[in-house]
Amino acid sequence: MPTRADFEGRERPTWCPGCGNHAILNAIKMALVEQNMEPHQLFIVTGIGCGSKLPHYMKATGFHTLHGRTLAVATGARLANHGLPVMTVHGDGDGYGEGLSHFLNAVRRNVNIVDVVQDNRIYGLTKGQYAPTSEKGKVTPTSPEGAIEQPVEPLPLAITAGATFVSRGYSGELKHLVWLIGEALDHPGYALIDVLQPCVTFNRSYAYDFYNERVYKLEDEAGYDPDDRAAAWAKAQEWGERIPIGIFYRGDPLPTYEEQVPALKAGPLVEQRLSTLSPGQVNALRGEIS
């Protein structure tokens, strides 16, 4: 049985004190312990940003890749080895900005990935520019007069694109986040966990106080039914005095992309024997062109 200690990394996090990433890191470790998974049994793919350094700060089998391309790399890894569970961890700029197209495509493909998006509504590592999830009017170094565009709404987008597990966590609600990660790992197919996460240095308007006053759990909301896709889509747009967290939508699992690829029916690609072609295969190929 793995313990928290099994996930201790060689390095200490370089995140700011109070950064929501600390809690996300802890939540992932705790969820993996609860799931009885060892560090080599989950492949963590990350992009670029403060939060994408996460696998360096734990004992993890990870690949810290390029900005925005996290889900593309993870998709390739799943297609090559669908025996290995994959989690992606990346920020809102990575996931919903540079990687927006990969996000929608990963959702509609239903690649079996737990997609953790550290949503702090700001660019941290590059020092405070507005993010795809920043609100209209947000004043930052790249929007001194206020951001003009509407923010991306990842949850309704994921529901619309066909995701069957769409959730939001909050780094200030550790146990709830641990639970969400566990549920997402158990869910076959693409599972989104958008994590509200204060950036204590560059986005003080969304600090812990802001969220603590507003956040409530859908699980505690009488009558909320995460099976109802239309209701989930409406709920996913609630943002104001009250901000819901939890599982917005949990549909019946659909076949994953990997399950539907003919060549993968025989098992993970990397476990299939790789050899040169048989004389019969060579003859068949030559036959096509003679």
Add this chain to the structure above:
Amino acid sequence: MTPNDLTIRIGGEAGMGLESSGVGFSKALTRGGLYVFGLPNYYSRIRGGHNFFSIRVARQPLYSHAEPVHLLLALDRETIKRHVDQIVEGGAVVYDVSEELPDDLKRPHVQFFPVPLTELAKERGGREIMRNTVIFGVAAGLLGFDVAYLESVIRDNFAPKGQQVIDANLQVAQAGVEASQPFQSDYPFKMEAIEDAPTRLILNGNEAFAMGALAGGCRFVSAYPMTPGSPVLHWFAAHADKYGAVTKHAEDEIAAINMAIGAAYAGARVMVPTSGGGFSLMVEALGLAGISETPIVVYNAQRPEPATGLPTRSAQGDLLFMLHASQDEFPRFLLTPGTIEESFQAGWEAFNLADRYQTSALVASDHYLAVAYRTIERDGLNFDAVHIDRGALLTQEELNALEETYKRFEITESGISPRATPGHANAVWTTTANEHDEYGAVSEDAANRIAQVDKRTRKMTGADRDTPQPTRYGPDTAKMTFLCWGSTYGPLREAVDRLNAESSQKANMIHFSALEPFPVAAVEEALAQSQRRIVVEGNSTGQFETLLRARTGRSVDGAIHKYDGRAFTPAYIVRHATEEV
């Protein structure tokens, strides 16, 4: 009076099935013991416009297309208008009898054979689209080529569509032969089948590369469609189920290459086929493969660019771009196959190079090599030479035996570090796109940076031993030595033959099938034996010449460039070589 080779050209609008019927007739000629060089010529559109397919046929091997036309098969009037002046004396135009030819289309030295193409297609086959089968039946009749070979191809090609379709096509082919009878004695150029010739193959460079890749263990192909590279994805998709390969038509080229990197990191042999514009989108990820030492193969079928350029034409303009794509410095291979045979070889060798050196193996083809069909000998695709070498990829047994904490980027003498794939309890590590230490952790330490850069660079020491060596064609010594790379091999080879036919020892050529790492020693040796050196390449600034100068300090005596979007022809090279002298 039949020359050594004939060119039959079929022309019409896009959507008339020119390429498929052209390839079918090329296959029939190949089955009939003849050698073919078949070149499609098309525009970037689905319907309308003017397309044509040229079939050069001979009794001896061919390496390129040629300009003169001996038989023009015109499915519309536009074809006559555009090509009548390429027809040699005594040559002929086959056209539909309902077409009224204005005088300005007629030429005194050209014969015109009206045939009821549409009527025969409709009456004997039931569909107007079968006009192309009728007209190839006419061609067989005129050439004296046994229509049985065309019939055998029809049976094979239409087998999936059922006996009725087969029969209809056989009937219209026969109708074409019959319709040619009144003109057979007037048509002077004959190309009879050679009975009992050995079985040969006919294919294009895309197919050869794809087959080589499959044979070499490529089992993951991700791509975004772009002419002329996408047929490689089509080919793999068509064979994926049978051979256990995964293909992914991704949302864009950036996703395609990043998927490939993810799959390669997990342990698959991966390839990304594209053209120059798609490759442009991939360059950042190429750097990720470089710094993470992840083996990938990228196939770029070049076309004239920048941006959209001439989408359905040919060029060799991406050489220096491919050598330098992505920021800063990291090792890579660049293979530049010149023939169908070399495309096949590059197809499997690229994967061994990528795995052994844990880096990218880039393959530069171009439209001409990618889409032109050529008859080759059966063993021209040398499956016997194929082997799979995964380099320092740790096996399960080796992983089981690991005791120390795994160092993915261990500093080694060769620069190559044993590579694990994710999922083993003894190799738990994270690789980063940042500069990293031996364990894969982010490191900004200056000494570590130098050590890791040196390690990656050191991998390539002597690596040109493992890439295809330059090949010489022609006499050992000659007045002119041509230097070329990629698809220029074919037209240049024939140009060398023509020049030496004029006077012996006039020309030879050195072809480079791999340009990175640059084969300095082989180049020095070749140059030492040459008198007058002329580079022949399909770009306007002389990229190979620049590279040659940069890597050897050597200059050349002349250069022949072509950048009109059309491949070199032997005649073009001979003409310019004569001017050079």
